[in-house]
Amino acid sequence: MALSTAPTPTGECAAQDPADGGPPPRRRWPFSPYHLLLAPLAVLFAMPLVQMVLASFKTDAEIRQVPPTFVPAHPTLSGYVRLFQDSDVLRWLLNSVIVSGSAIIAHLVLCSMAGYGFSRLRFAGRGASFVLLVGTIMIPTQLLMIPTYIMFTKLGVVNTLPAVILPWLTSAFGVFLMRQFFLSLPRELEEAGRLDGCSAFGVFWRVVLPLARPALATLAIFTLLGSWNDLIWPLIAINDDRWYTIQLGLANFQGQRRTEWSLLMAGNVVATMPMVLFFMLAQRQFVATMTFSGMKG
Amino acid sequence: MTTSAPAPTRPLGARVRRRAVGASRRAATGWLFVGPSTLVILGLSLFPAGWAFYLAQLKWNGFSPARGVGFRNYERMVDDPDLASAALHTLFFTLLYVPTSVFLGLGIALALNRRIRFIGLYRTAIFVPFVASAAATGILANYLFDPQFGFVNNALRRVGLPAQRFLEDPNQAMTVIALMSLWASLGFTVVVYLAALQDIPRDLVEAAVVDGANRWQVFRHVVLPQLTPVTVFTTIWQLIGSLQLFDLVYTTTRGGPVESTKTIVYYLWEQAFKQLNFGYGSAVAYVLFAATMVITLGMIVYSRFAKVQAF
Numbered sequence: 001m002a003l004s005t006a007p008t009p010t011g012e013c014a015a016q017d018p019a020d021g022g023p024p025p026r027r028r029w030p031f032s033p034y035h036l037l038l039a040p041l042a043v044l045f046a047m048p049l050v051q052m053v054l055a056s057f058k059t060d061a062e063i064r065q066v067p068p069t070f071v072p073a074h075p076t077l078s079g080y081v082r083l084f085q086d087s088d089v090l091r092w093l094l095n096s097v098i099v100s101g102s103a104i105i106a107h108l109v110l111c112s113m114a115g116y117g118f119s120r121l122r123f124a125g126r127g128a129s130f131v132l133l134v135g136t137i138m139i140p141t142q143l144l145m146i147p148t149y150i151m152f153t154k155l156g157v158v159n160t161l162p163a164v165i166l167p168w169l170t171s172a173f174g175v176f177l178m179r180q181f182f183l184s185l186p187r188e189l190e191e192a193g194r195l196d197g198c199s200a201f202g203v204f205w206r207v208v209l210p211l212a213r214p215a216l217a218t219l220a221i222f223t224l225l226g227s228w229n230d231l232i233w234p235l236i237a238i239n240d241d242r243w244y245t246i247q248l249g250l251a252n253f254q255g256q257r258r259t260e261w262s263l264l265m266a267g268n269v270v271a272t273m274p275m276v277l278f279f280m281l282a283q284r285q286f287v288a289t290m291t292f293s294g295m296k297g
Numbered sequence: 298m299t300t301s302a303p304a305p306t307r308p309l310g311a312r313v314r315r316r317a318v319g320a321s322r323r324a325a326t327g328w329l330f331v332g333p334s335t336l337v338i339l340g341l342s343l344f345p346a347g348w349a350f351y352l353a354q355l356k357w358n359g360f361s362p363a364r365g366v367g368f369r370n371y372e373r374m375v376d377d378p379d380l381a382s383a384a385l386h387t388l389f390f391t392l393l394y395v396p397t398s399v400f401l402g403l404g405i406a407l408a409l410n411r412r413i414r415f416i417g418l419y420r421t422a423i424f425v426p427f428v429a430s431a432a433a434t435g436i437l438a439n440y441l442f443d444p445q446f447g448f449v450n451n452a453l454r455r456v457g458l459p460a461q462r463f464l465e466d467p468n469q470a471m472t473v474i475a476l477m478s479l480w481a482s483l484g485f486t487v488v489v490y491l492a493a494l495q496d497i498p499r500d501l502v503e504a505a506v507v508d509g510a511n512r513w514q515v516f517r518h519v520v521l522p523q524l525t526p527v528t529v530f531t532t533i534w535q536l537i538g539s540l541q542l543f544d545l546v547y548t549t550t551r552g553g554p555v556e557s558t559k560t561i562v563y564y565l566w567e568q569a570f571k572q573l574n575f576g577y578g579s580a581v582a583y584v585l586f587a588a589t590m591v592i593t594l595g596m597i598v599y600s601r602f603a604k605v606q607a608f
Contacts, residue, residue, distance in 0.1 A: 032413040039415075041405065042422035048437050048480065049425065051448060055440065064446050067454070114334035123327025124320070129335050136342040140589065142541060142562055143582045146569050147345035147352060150359065167341055170334040200326045229430035231544045232562075236570055247432040251548045254436055261440060268433045275428040283421060290427065290488040 049276065056080070056265040063261040079262030086263070088241060089270060092249035096228060098161060099245060103168035103227040104220050110170035111219060112212060115178025116204050120190065130179075137172045141232065149236055163237040164245060168227045174219050177292065181215035182208065214288070221282070221289040228275065246271045353579040363576075370580035380581065382556065383564040386471060390560065391539040393475040398535050399528060401479070402486025407516075409487065410494045427484035435548020438477040439464065467557035470550050474558060478545060482538075486531050493527040494520070529600040533593050540589055561585055 055063055056079050058072040083089055117123075118130045148167065152158045157166065185208065193207040209216075234248040241249065250267050257263055279286050353370055357363035374380055409420055429437075441448050442463040450460040464470045497520060505519045543562040546552060552559035552567075565585070569578030 032411070034408055034411060034413060035415070037408055038419045041408075042419045045426055045480065045483075046422040048441060049429070051441065052433075052437055066446050067451050068446050068448055110334045110337070114331040117327050117330030121323065121327040121330060123324040125324075126327060126331070129331065132343070133335060133338055136338055136346075138590070139342050139346050140537075140541060140586055142565060143349050143579075143586050144342060144345045145566075146575055146579050146582065147348040148341065149570075150352075150575065151345065151348075153359075169341075170337050172338050172342070175331075175334050175338070200330075204330070225428065229428075229432075231431050231547065232566070235547070236566075247430050250436065251432040254432075254439070254548065255551075264436050265440070268436050272429050272433040275430075276425055279425055279428045280421065283424070286428070287424065287488055290424075290485055291492040 049272070052265055052268050052272070056262060056269045058262055058265075060260055060262050063265075076262075079266035082260070082263045083266040083270070086257075087249065087253055087267070088244070089246070089249065089267060091242065092244045092246040093270065095161060095164075095243060096246040099164050099168070100224055100227045102165045104223045106165075106169040107171065107174050107219055107223040108216055111174035112178045112209065112216065113204070114170070114175040115180075116182050116208060118175065119179045119182035120187075121200065133172045134176055137176070145233065145236055152237065158237055159239050159243060161243055164230075164234050164243075167233060168223065171223075174223070177219055177222075178212070178215060181212060185211060214285075217282075217285045218289045218292055221285055222292075224278075225275075225289075349579045349582060352575055353583050355576040357575050358573040359575055366576065370577050371584070373577065374580060374584060379556075379559075380561070380564060383559050383561045386558060387540060387542065387560045387562075390471055390475055390542055391536065393472065394478055394539045395532060395535045397475075398479055398483060398486050399532050402483055402531060403490050403524070403528070405483065406487045406490030406494055410491055423487060424484040426481050429481055431481075431544030432548050434477050434481045435545055438473060438545070438549050442473050464550055465554055467555045470554060470558045474542075474545050474549060477549075478539075478542075481545075482535075486535070489527055489531055490524065493524050497523045525600070529596065533596050536592060536596070537589055540585065540592075 054070065054072060057075045057077070058069070059074065059076055059078060062069060062073060114133075118126060144167075149158065152163050152166070157163045189207055189211070190203050193203040198206060229247060230245070231247050231251060234245045235251070238244060238248060241252070244252070250264075250271050253267060254264055354365060354367055355363045356366045356370075405423060409416065409423070426434075442450075444450060444460065444462050444465055447463070449463070453460055461469060463473050501519055501523070502515055505515045510518065541562050542560045543566065546558050546560055546563050550558045552563050561581070562585070565578050565581045568574045568581060
């Protein structure tokens, strides 16, 4: 499952390395013909995001110009200025940071504890409750949103940030992920910890968790992506624009300011760029996360 | 999880008691670890799922007293033309999106699975849209496919093709949504295939080459069979996702033009949270859930069966 996506040291391999697993290359091209396919594809995929950033520095008039310009002719920050003046975007951003931050912390604590309990501790009811938990992975959000909305209304949390946070506290998928990871660790280390007089919690905290960093990183990214980008649940649970998440704020702001493209694009940059930069910095962990969610089937 | 009754003071009894105390202490420790997650997950998914089943038998708007209607909500679905057209739109999107996403995902993964110059750059560019939210993707779709100034129409005009209405045309809107979905999620399929490709034992491929297999034969008879589980998985995963399409519709067309992009979940959301038909909405959600399960199980059974046939 190890997937090396770290940018290969360019130049080193290009000359002599044949395609993975393929027969030796016939030297007809000065470079791999795959560049002819991959380079345009990469440009195609990167283009919308590049356009987004460039448009955020244009004026509305320039954006509506036909034919369109590619690079802003007169770069301006007016889109950003109006975004910060006319909308509560900073507030929404803060809400999203609070939601995702709480979701990640809660997920890391609760899922790793439960995953450890289900993998290493022996107690009555373990098997049955684990099967029950894993079974809930199949229940889709669409089925839960109506009763959860009614439940949260009765509890009085609807239209507050906790309404958005609560469903992200822990997840069956996260528990499952952590359990699989702990099962793959050798038992000997924990036994040594036990012999040194640690309690079950001491072993978990001092011995097991430090070894679990890769799994915790996967879980954190999984939670970050899901909670940061979620739209349908905040849309249902939040009415007051003070408690909008950045995604909900942006989606609804678009409805009001349909034609003010520079402002919308600035908002898009603010909402998306943190994730894009984060992806660039931690690409290996992101890819591991995507791979893991792909492997659970 | 309760301590057993005090045992008589015979040596055997003491041992039993000690064992019982040990078991209850182990239970306490165990539940301390798994209790919080179990409680939250059961409370926020199993319990509401059961409640939804009950809600589906009510006529209720959340304010006035609820009225039990038995299974009439399900009966109503049978001749609800709006639901039928929503199902049709969802099916159209699924047929457009799922096969394309699996085939392109495999194709791009095959192309990316080599060590050439700039490969890291290519991979990054193809994976990165995966982190863009539906809100961002929707706004980008409105921007790029704008009939007047959009870059796509500009490109069409450049090569002498007529400009299109795209998201404003009932016949094209869903296709544009499918295209943007592909842009945002192909990275996932590619990553999964790429990981599977790199897990294929080298000896297997080399043995086939030694036996005189050409590139196509190696791919068809060695690589492709190894990828079957991943293909089944990605197909099911994308299928489930496309049957639940909502976000991108909300952020692009809001179901329009002329309701041409109204999907099942969009219709369900409108029924529940615009019309406040909590009962009917729950029934629709249950049928969608059941249909998804049936399709998923069907696919799994079919793939097992097909594999047997292949040997």
